[in-house]
Amino acid sequence: MASNSHKQPPWIPPEAHPDSQLPRLKVYNSLTKSKDDFVPVDPTGKTVTWYACGPTVYEDAHLGHAKNYISTDIIRRIMRDYFGFHVKFVMNTTDIDDKIILKGRQQYLLARFKQEHAAKGDSVSDSVLAEAKAALRHYIGKNLPSLPRDTSLETFSDAVERAYKENADAAMAKQGEVVTVADLLLRAHIETARSAVEALQAPGEPPNFFAKTDDILLPYLDALHAAEMDSNNHRIYLELSQKFEHRFFEDMNALNVLAPDQLTRVTEYVPPIIRFVEKIIANGFGYATPDGSVYFDIDSFEKAGHSYARLEPWNKNDRSLQDDGEGSLSKGRSMKRNDNHFALWKASKPGEPAWPSPWGHGRPGWHIECSAMASEVIGRAIDIHSGGIDLRFPHHDNELAQSEAYWSTPGCQVQWTNYFIHMGQLRIRGLKMSKSLKNYTTIRTVLSQKEWSARSLRICFLLMPWQDGIEVTDELMKAVVGWEGKLNNFFLKSLDLWKHSNPKTTTIQEHSIADQQLLSAWDKARADVDTALCxxxxxxxxxxxxxxxxxxSNSAEAPSDQTVILLAQWVTRIITIFGLDPEGDLSNPDRVGWSGLDIPAPAKPYIYTASQLRDQVRTLAFSNSVDYTTIAKLADEITIEASTLVAESSKPYYQVLQQFRTNIKTLAAQQAPARDLLALCDQLRDVHLWNLGIYLEDRNNPQPSLVRPLDKLLIETRAERELASTAKAKAKLEQEAREAEKEKQLHERGKVDPLLMFRASDEYSEWDESGIPTVDAAGGCGVQE
Known part of the structure; x- marks a missing residue:
């Protein structure tokens, strides 16, 4: 690593690493709104402490979460595997907060309701129908207040059209159109109510009925029975959060995101959180209210010389963001001294979980959890704190304030976090992906489809600056497919060179001009990569x-195998650092490529044999005189085990080989034309193997065909080629039809008597005895001599 001669940030202790060797790394810091020299607190310059805000676990993670945590993972890997830092990565999961309380309670009450009204038979009971109708009225009254109070099931659709005439069209906008948050919320509410109306009009069987009415029953039952919940029964909420925490880490593993070195959960840190709040009060920056809540006193904090809202000072007085930060269950009257003060500890209302504290039974505020847990695990100074960009205010600004209030002493203010890095959001039609807006797609759903893979998602985020928002467009998806396909091709050909050479024992005595140019390009690429990562x-x-x-490399004229392999090994190292290969091994400098370049193991014994036979047949078919005896002999020499001995997973490949071999023998026996043999070879490549997800890439003799799995670039290239071919064929048919019509018209004209030719036209009114026009339709002269 190069010596670090650049200026240190002012908050780094002057005694820190005076002689340490640090990379010339600059990091965009949300705290300073600039790229700052990266200097760890660790005096040796080796260890980096990092606290990441983790998920609130009450539903499955969506693509917005994937953007956040994959981007975080990429930077973490670069810090560790490229710059060589020892990264201590701590992340939390919020396993109790307003969203979890509300959803956990609602799910519990709905399950209890279903159990109490368990169907006897296949029909929905009258009591359930009555409750569902009441729930619908409750839902409409709260979320669709413009509907008349006497709206019935039969008049619902017309009432919606009349009441929301101006914005109903926007609310029901088609996919791809730009809409607002209000439009999306309205759409969600209308669709939820419409679904319930349909269920009430035709209840059907109980499972289908509840599938359509759950979303109206949940808030209704909560409004009726929330206060009955036992505040000491934390299991109701923890069952929900534990379930989705487990699913979250399954998703992260599927995305090849490294697990945190240490995971903290709010419910496991309640005593440290209480101690943290007590010290803030003792330092004069917090106060308890008679109802048992504790608030952070921003006014006292600023009077003591501290600065509040350093990340987003322009949002300091934004009441909507402040209220959102306090949580949905905290809305209403409070006893805090100033509206912009925020909760450190919340007195639990009836129906909310609670823990004992010096101020009464309550629960932690949202912001205090990260400050207390990070301080408990890491200490008074953190190198990096990360999260989504939407956490800057109020969450991270409040974290900063309360942590500095905790650690600072009179005359000595502490910088709690040195570098805040915030990941840009993934947006859909310009809007943040949100569960409440129902405009999200879960990670599980995405990975179960063919359009995206864990690798292509990561490539997508690597192609864009981590701090910027991403709008996933067709153009961006095309760039992802192109980049991944280009790497696939390069690795496949490099691996093929590797198989047919021995770079470990072969040295290049003299570099060719092509080698020299490539090695020079590689030197430049390494320097440019270092500059970019710094x-x-x-x-x-x-x-x-x-x-x-x-x-x-692809365009170089006959470079040596060793040079190409050398480049491939370096490219492999970089993409492994980026986390693009879950099987990547940085301890093996000779590794080339990434996982997924090989065909399935059950296919290998049969597909490689089929490919080899095909190569031999094509070579003979292209010769001046086809040797049918040799072709038949080649097909006969292939020994295939009995079908009963073939593993089930291998049977599709076995059948393709067997059929190809039989067809070759048949054509050889018939001494079919060479074109028939070549057509059969093309059919194997373009139909039978293609349908099995395998492609044979033909190359110039004497190179054998390259056996490879299909990737999206191959599929899209073929689709574009077929589309162009179809368009060309259509254009040709249309041209032929036009020419045929023209020929037909000429032929028809040839049948007309010359004396009558001009009489068939409306342009003339008088003709002579030879049929020549003498007066036009307007009364003027006809054809002039």
């Missing part, structure tokens, strides 16, 4: 550098 982890630049280097 520039606040500029992965989008690195992705371009890798792509350009591969282009140079």
């Amino acid at each position: 520039d606040s982890f500029n992965t989008s630049a690195v992705m371009r550098i890798l792509s350009n280097l591969i282009t140079e």
Whole structure:
């Protein structure tokens, strides 16, 4: 690592690492709104402490979460595997907060309701129908207040159309159109109510009925029975959060996101949180209210010389953001001294979980959890604190304030976090992805489809600056497919070179001009990658550098195998650092490529044999005189075990080989034309193997066909080629039809008597005895001599 001669940030202790060797790394810091030299607190310059705000676990994680945590993972890997820092990565899961309380309570009450009204038979009981109708009225009154109070099931659709005439169209906008948050919320409410109306009009069987009415029953039952819940029964909420925490980490593992070194949960840190609040009060920056809540006193904090809302000072007085930060269950009257003060500890209302504290039974505020847990695990100074960009205010600004209030002493203010890094959001039609707006897609859903894989998602986020928001467009998806396909091709060909050479024992005595040019390009690429990564982890630049280097390698004139393999090994190292290969091994410098480049193991014994036979047949078919005896002999020499001995997973591949071999023998026996043999070879490649997800890439003799799995670039390229071919064929048919019509018209004209030719036209009114016009329709002269 190069010596760090650049200026240190002013909050780094002057005694820190005076002689340490640090990379020339700059990090975009939300705290300073600039790229700052990265200097860890650790005096040796080796250890980096990092606290990441984790998920609130009450539902499955969506693509917005994937953007946040994959971007975080990429930077963490670069810090660890490229710059060589020892990263202590701590993350929390919020396993109790307003959202979890509300959803856990509602789910519990709904389950209890279903159990109490368990169906006897296949019909929905009258009592359930009555409750559902009441729930619908409650839902409409709260969320669709413009509907008349006497709206019935039969008049619902017309009432919605009349009441929301101006914005109903926007609310029901088609996918892809730009809508507002209000439009999305209205759409969600109308659809929820409409679904319930349909169920009440035709209840059907209980499972289907509840599937359509759950969303109206949940808030209704909560409004009726929430206060009955036992505040000491934490199990109701923890069952929900534990379930979705487990599912969250399953999703992260599927995305190849590294697990945290230490995981903290709010419910496991309640005593430290209480001690943290007590010290803030003792330091004069917090106060308890008669109802048992504790608030942070921003006014006292600022009078003591501290600065509040350092991340987003422009939002300091934004009441909507402040209220959102306090939680949905905290709305209403409070006893705090100033509206902008925020809760450190909340007195639990009836029906909310509670823990004993010096101020009475209550629960932690949202912001205090991270301050207390991070301080407990890491201490008074943290190098990096990360999260989504939407956490800057009020969450992280409040964390900063209460942590500095905790750690600072009179005359000595403490900088709690040195670098805040915030990941840009994934947006849909310009809007943040949100569970409440129902405009999200879960990670599980995405990974179960063919459009995206864990790798392609990561490539997507690598192609864009981590701090920027992303709008997933067709253009961006095309760039992802192109980049991944380019790497696939490069790795496949490099691996093929690797198989047919021995770079470990072969040395290049003299570099050719092509080798010299490629090695020079590689030297430049390495320097450019270092510059880009030192520039606040500029992965989008690195992705371009890798792509350009591969282009140079592909276009080089006969470079040595060893040079190409050397480049492939380096590219492999970089993509492994980026987390693009779950099987990546940085301890193996000789590794080339990433996982997924090989065909399935059950296919190998049969597909490689089929490919080899096909190569031999094509070579003979292209010769001047086809040797049918040799072709038949090649097919006969293939020994295939009995179908009863073939593993079930191998049977599709076995059948393809068997059929190809039989067809070759048949054509050889018939001494069919060479074109029939070549057509059969094309059919194997383009139909039978393609349908099994395998492609044979034909190459010039004497190179054998390259056996490879299909990827999205191959599929899209073929689809575009077929589309172009179809369009060309259609254009040709249309042209032929036009020419045929023209020929037909000429032929028809040839049948007309010359004496009558001009009489058939409306342009003339008088003709002579030869049929020549003498007067036009307007009374003027006809054809002039």
